[in-house]
Amino acid sequence: MKLGIITDIHEHVECLRAVLDELAGQVDQVVMVGDVVETGERIEETCQLLSDAGVIGVWGNHDFGLCCDVSVETRETFSHDVLQYMGSLKPRLEIGDCLFSHIEPWLDPHVLEDLWFFGGLPTEGERLDRIFGAVRNRLIFAGHYHRWMLASPTTISDWNGESSIQLGDGRHFVVVNALFAGHYAVLDTETYELMPGRTASPRLPRNSNHR
Template identity: 40%
Template sequence: MMRLGLLADIHGDVNQLAKAIERLRRESVDTFVLLGDVIYDSRHADEIVELLRSCGAIGVWGNHELGLCVDPDVEMRQWYSESVMEFFSTLQPRLELEDVLVSHTFPTEDARDVLSFYVGVPEESDVIENCFARLPQRIMISGHFHRWFAATPSGKLDWKGEGPLDLASEDRYFIVVNAVMNGFAAVLDLERNLLVPMELS
């Protein structure tokens, strides 16, 4: 069983990312997992990648780095260093870790298509129902929406990141993690079945 350090929507915020990595290291996470939108544009891309390499981060791409991860063209390569391009080539459209499925937006969508990032919001029950119906994983985790959100097949939970979320082993979950740029990160403890939000300030 693993303790995952979850980093959503950094958007190039070097200072908040450094705080998040330091905090998650103190929590002794086993793996740092990116939930996409690592950068906003080329600004601070090298510093961001250096920090992420320092903690061995893995994860998925978001809409903001889509052009770096899927068939980057010559013009795109001119804006970013070789180190940045190499790092983003390691990100995936979706990532499965034990019985956890990580994606930037809804895991039912094709992350190679820019339109897939704009199909709805978590509060729309039919979108979430589709995730539970089509995918087998017990826990699905996304970023993208810059807020806390959780639902089970029975519906939305009354939880907005104000405290730990107990993930009953007999149930399934769709969870959105709030953004690093907003001052948040999270630990998913798969042994204790617990998601712990963290405020970085």
């Protein structure tokens, strides 16, 4: 099985359309690792593209109000289709031995303060201990940081998404770079090859600093 992995869309519709077009026919399922929302101005079109492509996934810190404990005001503001798609997102998602979570797995995606936690990349031993101690999954995928990262329980790799890499041995924590900058990944769940990709985006990101 081949999984397309995308994260941190932030309503960048052109990038999303381009990446979904590239993944069509190449993967069996696209998994979205959080942060669909930016301002709400293009959320309708964003959700329509994700829904039409059958994309499953998890919510991020920007998505929380549309996914969990949705207020009456929010329900009156957004369309049924937006609420239906955003309501389908999970706090975490498991596929085989893979866990998908927008944030590090020791944080609680039901708690807004945890979703917004940003203490820099988890490069210290204590943070790695927390990540790998929180869950038993062999492969853990996250978004949120808008860059590539690969770690084992004891080592930070110098891999930076520039080439394919094998994840066949041991446990790994992988941060996938942001879709709004054109990045995505493909994981072969039989060979455990992770293949980063980047689309020739027709539109530059408006703000690469939003988390």
